[in-house]
Amino acid sequence: MSNYGRIFKSFTIGPFTIIPEGDPLPAGCGTPIILGRKGAFGSGEHETTAACLEFLAGLGDLAQTSVLDLGSGTGILAIAAARLGAAAVTAIDIDWKAAVSGVENVLLNHTQTRIATVCGELSCIAGATFDLILANIYADIHLLLAGEMTAMTRPGGTLILSGIPLQDKFDVQRRFLNEGCELVDSRIGEEFVTYLMHKPA
Numbered sequence: 001m002s003n004y005g006r007i008f009k010s011f012t013i014g015p016f017t018i019i020p021e022g023d024p025l026p027a028g029c030g031t032p033i034i035l036g037r038k039g040a041f042g043s044g045e046h047e048t049t050a051a052c053l054e055f056l057a058g059l060g061d062l063a064q065t066s067v068l069d070l071g072s073g074t075g076i077l078a079i080a081a082a083r084l085g086a087a088a089v090t091a092i093d094i095d096w097k098a099a100v101s102g103v104e105n106v107l108l109n110h111t112q113t114r115i116a117t118v119c120g121e122l123s124c125i126a127g128a129t130f131d132l133i134l135a136n137i138y139a140d141i142h143l144l145l146a147g148e149m150t151a152m153t154r155p156g157g158t159l160i161l162s163g164i165p166l167q168d169k170f171d172v173q174r175r176f177l178n179e180g181c182e183l184v185d186s187r188i189g190e191e192f193v194t195y196l197m198h199k200p201a
Contacts, residue, residue: 011045012030014054015057016030016033016053016083017030019035020034020036031083031084033079035105036104047189047190047192048162049077049136051194055160055196056134057084062081065081065085066087066130066131066154067081067086068152069091069135070134070135071092071136071137072102073098073101075102075106078090078091078115081134082115089114089116090125091117092118092122094120095119103117122149130157131154133158135149135162139168139171142161143172146172150179155199156200157199158199159196160194160197161197162192165192165193166193169193176195184197184198
């Protein structure tokens with residue numbers, strides 16, 4: 001899902017206004033998220049990222065919440081979680097270019113005290129648990145890591161799952177339901193579906 005070299009203009013999704021580095025804050029700006037003009041996938045323009053941001057905003061205040069952003073790309077979801085008050089966010093991506101882009105954006109948004117960026121596989125943080133997991137990744141990776149992701153979600157926690165093509169939606173949904181998760185809501189776009197799931201306490 002890489003999209004290196006992308007350039008975009010400011011736009012708003014829910015309470016967030018996504019702003020290219022160097023641009024002034026637009027009139028009526030919402031909660032700002034500043035992104036470098038060139039970097040990894042995830043400026044917020046893609047329907048999967050937008051759906052994740054909308055579900056994330058719907059969770060409200062994330063104070064005292066620990067968050068994992070799996071397949072973090074630009075770090076937009078991690079930064080959004082920090083903007084909503086998350087106490088600690090781990091952003092992880094296997095692509096070193098994405099990880100570097102993420103670190104740069106975290107610094108642009110002055111959220112480095114709450115966001116730790118990791119370049120590596122999920123096994124790099126084995127044993128860690130989170131209140132909220134954000135995963136905008138390929139469907140086959142959802143299927144592969146569903147067990148680990150569910151195990152890393154604390155009881156009563158939430159998962160926002162995206163990057164799932166419509167033809168794979170039932171396979172991914174069934175996989176997480178079999179792991180004990182409950183489907184709370186879904187958002188079906190033109191090509192992808194995003195799931196909001198809950199792990200029972």
